[in-house]
Amino acid sequence: MKLTDTNITELYKFTRKHYVEHYDVQTELVDHLANDIEAIWEENPNLSFEKARDKSFKKFGVFGFMNVVEEKQKQLQKKYLKVILYFVKEWFKLPKLILTFLLIYVFYILQKIPNSYTIFVSIYIIIFTVELVIMFKTKISFNKKVKCTGKRWMLEDIIETQGYGNILFFSYYLFYFTLPKDFDKLSMLRSLFIAFGLTITIIVGYISLILIPKKSKKILEEQYPEYKLV
Incomplete structure (x- = not known):
């Protein structure tokens, strides 16, 4: 039968x-x-x-089905990590590598001017606000798509939720643990570390919230051939 x-x-x-x-x-x-x-x-x-x-x-x-779902989630989280690492490697190539060093230099110099703490706090607030707006718009668009198609894809969910997690982790860690109020007393090494950290926060935010979602259709079609029909 x-x-x-x-x-x-x-x-x-x-x-x-x-x-x-x-x-x-x-x-x-x-x-x-x-x-x-x-x-x-x-x-x-x-x-x-x-x-x-x-x-x-x-x-x-x-x-x-719980064990099957958990195993599938682990498998696709590993795939997402590979995607992240791929784009990070691509970023640290010319000409983006030049932009990276330029950002580090700018953030290093900013620590040497008066009111540098206020400037850095303002930069973090602007970055975080922009990221929240992007996350909010992406969430609305995602919910509309799910409502329209009636289908959720696990890798698509991971791309969305893991991206949020990446941003929150980096922003929280760098703001609370690496941003001192006395920039004038910092060693050169510490200043470079702070400049590098803020640069990485921007890069991770761009990759997680803009670049990967922009490429997500291609990534999902490679994972799910039937996604093209949605």
């Missing part, structure tokens, strides 16, 4: 009912369940679809 289109639709509903939100993970599970149900029917053709489905589901254990 073969599953009908109605059966496949019911399996998608079944995975959503069991807390699998992402369409790509649902598809993998539906494919697995469908093959297993057909194998069960070969042994017991009189079994109803619902009973065959439940019998297949029990094979996932007491945690159901």
Whole structure:
């Protein structure tokens, strides 16, 4: 016996009912369940679809699909990390490398002028405000897309949420732990470290919130061929 289109639709509903939100993970599970149900029917053709489905589901254990979802998440987080590292490596090549050194030099010089602490705090506030606006706009656009298509993709979610995490981590760490009030008493090494840290914050923000989301369609199409049809 073969599953009908109605059966496949019911399996998608079944995975959503069991807390699998992402369409790509649902598809993998539906494919697995469908093959297993057909194998069960070969042994017991009189079994109803619902009973065959439940019998297949029990094979996932007491945690159901949770282990599959967690494993898929780990796999795609590693992929996202590779994407981040790729763009970081690309950034530290000419001509962007020149821009990087220029920013470090500018932030180093700014520490030597009066009211430098106020200037740096203002820079952080401006950067963080711009990043919040970008995150807010991206979130609205993402929610509209999900509502329109009715589909969430795990890698797409990771690109969005991990980008926010990167920005918050770098901004918090650098502002609270590396920004002193007495710039005039700092050693050259410490001043260079602060200049480098602020430059990295800007670069990470650009890569996470602008560059990767801009390239996300291509990244997602490489991961999910069916994404092109959405």
